[in-house]
Amino acid sequence: MAEVKLFGCGYSPFSRRVEMALKLKGVEYEYIEEDLSNKSPLLLKYNPIHKKVPVLLHNDKPIAESSIIIEYIDETWEGPSILPKDPYERAMARFWVKFIDEKCGVAMWKAFASPGEEGEKAKEEAAQLLKFLEEEIKGKKFFGGENIGLVDIAANFIGYWFGIIQQIAGLELLTKEKYPNLCKWVDGYINHSLVKDNLPPKDKMTEVLKPLAQPGYSGYKPKV
Amino acid sequence: MESVKLFGTWCSPYSRRVEMALKLKGVEYEYVEEDLKNKSPDLLKYNPVHKKVPLLLHNGKPISESLLILEYIDETWSGPAILPSDPYDRAMARFWAKFLDEKCWPAMIRACMRTGEEQEKANEEANEVLTFLENKLIGKKFFGGDTIGLVDITANLIAHWHRFFEEFSEIMQPPLITKEKFPNICEWVNDYTNCSFVKENLPEKDKLAQLYKARIQAAKAAAQ
Numbered sequence: 001m002a003e004v005k006l007f008g009c010g011y012s013p014f015s016r017r018v019e020m021a022l023k024l025k026g027v028e029y030e031y032i033e034e035d036l037s038n039k040s041p042l043l044l045k046y047n048p049i050h051k052k053v054p055v056l057l058h059n060d061k062p063i064a065e066s067s068i069i070i071e072y073i074d075e076t077w078e079g080p081s082i083l084p085k086d087p088y089e090r091a092m093a094r095f096w097v098k099f100i101d102e103k104c105g106v107a108m109w110k111a112f113a114s115p116g117e118e119g120e121k122a123k124e125e126a127a128q129l130l131k132f133l134e135e136e137i138k139g140k141k142f143f144g145g146e147n148i149g150l151v152d153i154a155a156n157f158i159g160y161w162f163g164i165i166q167q168i169a170g171l172e173l174l175t176k177e178k179y180p181n182l183c184k185w186v187d188g189y190i191n192h193s194l195v196k197d198n199l200p201p202k203d204k205m206t207e208v209l210k211p212l213a214q215p216g217y218s219g220y221k222p223k224v
Numbered sequence: 225m226e227s228v229k230l231f232g233t234w235c236s237p238y239s240r241r242v243e244m245a246l247k248l249k250g251v252e253y254e255y256v257e258e259d260l261k262n263k264s265p266d267l268l269k270y271n272p273v274h275k276k277v278p279l280l281l282h283n284g285k286p287i288s289e290s291l292l293i294l295e296y297i298d299e300t301w302s303g304p305a306i307l308p309s310d311p312y313d314r315a316m317a318r319f320w321a322k323f324l325d326e327k328c329w330p331a332m333i334r335a336c337m338r339t340g341e342e343q344e345k346a347n348e349e350a351n352e353v354l355t356f357l358e359n360k361l362i363g364k365k366f367f368g369g370d371t372i373g374l375v376d377i378t379a380n381l382i383a384h385w386h387r388f389f390e391e392f393s394e395i396m397q398p399p400l401i402t403k404e405k406f407p408n409i410c411e412w413v414n415d416y417t418n419c420s421f422v423k424e425n426l427p428e429k430d431k432l433a434q435l436y437k438a439r440i441q442a443a444k445a446a447a448q
Contacts, residue, residue, distance in 0.1 A: 049323060049327075049356060058312075061312055063312070063315045063316075063319070064319065065318075065319055065322060068315050068318045068319055068322070069315070071314075071315070071318070072311055072312070072314070072315040075311040075314065076311045087296055087299040087300045088282075088285055088287070088296070090295075090296075090299065091287045091292050091293075091295065091296040092287075094289075094292050094295070095287070095288065095289060095292055098289060098292070099273060103273075132272075132273055
């Protein structure tokens with residue numbers, strides 16, 4: 001029986017983050033693809049509180065929430081470090097992940113998926129928030145420095161998913177003119193071998209995301 | 225010479241958490257009381273992204289977001305551990321701390337602030353999250369086991385509010401937490417608030433009661 005199992009969804013950036021972390025550490029794992037509109041009994045058993053992917057099962061012990069899973073992976077397996085060693089730098093890495101997950105990513109998603117005024121307001125907010133990331137990446141190849149680290153892994157939504165979203169919705173939020181450093185990071189990021197192999201195909205992802213932008217869409221919408 | 229400064233407010237449970245952690249580790253620090261209606265230039269300079277308290281300044285380097293500050297304190301200073309040492313237990317501690325902040329508080333606050341039908345729904349949600357916490361305490365003195373840990377420190381809001389559920393009974397019916405519904409949580413509140421460094425870090429009761437009462441009444445009035 002596999003020691004490490006991952007319940008995930010190929011379209012979910014949160015799920016893909018965990019796969020990146022496992023691959024970075026060279027951990028062998030069994031992957032179980034979940035249908036988010038029809039969640040498996042096992043997923044509901046292992047994540048009764050949030051009922052979400054990703055869930056990592058290590059020796060039958062479940063861990064949920066992608067950033068928590070990634071820290072667990074970093075603490076449990078050897079290999080390239082995901083978080084920095086210095087406590088202050090670790091605090092900063094966690095800070096930017098929280099910022100991406102709770103502020104920036106949320107505003108960017110709403111700019112696409114929320115109708116009318118809410119979406120417009122979110123666009124303005126996202127434009128402001130991205131400036132912080134633009135400043136943070138200045139002079140660096142990756143948020144983690146020379147190598148991909150925690151923040152880069154967490155920024156996969158910005159690095160890949162949002163590019164697709166911009167195309168679908170005709171948004172001009174993350175542009176080279178406005179955010180040259182961040183866009184340079186995007187180019188380097190999606191061409192990195194660790195990232196490249198862990199992205200859902202663009203056409204399939206476009207197919208999945210397109211309906212969410214339609215007014216009156218009432219199907220499954222990921223909650224942020 | 226080491227310099228540790230904490231920007232906080234007397235009534236913020238987030239701010240009080242950090243003070244508890246510093247006291248637990250025996251760290252000497254300078255405390256700066258912020259007026260949130262008139263934030264100091266220092267606060268805005270050191271926390272430009274969120275402009276919030278608490279903010280820890282250690283040797284001139286700022287860290288914000290209470291849970292991140294707690295982890296930083298644990299990694300930087302020796303003394304009683306705030307997080308467990310085992311990676312799985314650490315993941316669980318982080319999970320429950322995140323659950324408290326992202327699900328529990330909002331649900332409890334909604335249950336206290338809403339009226340009518342909205343309050344009924346909010347009460348149900350609050351009961352659901354409190355039941356998870358109640359079950360988590362089965363057979364344990366604290367969320368951290370025999371001693372206070374990350375989750376207990378994060379759960380300080382329950383201890384702050386619990387003092388007032390009886391006093392506020394005329395404006396908050398039904399009371400959210402009772403011995404009958406949540407015996408473990410009530411026992412935890414007793415054990416917790418009797419710990420010296422918790423006791424020393426509880427906001428002044430009468431002052432806090434006035435503040436909460438005013439907020440609840442204002443929220444209910446606005447809802448009508």
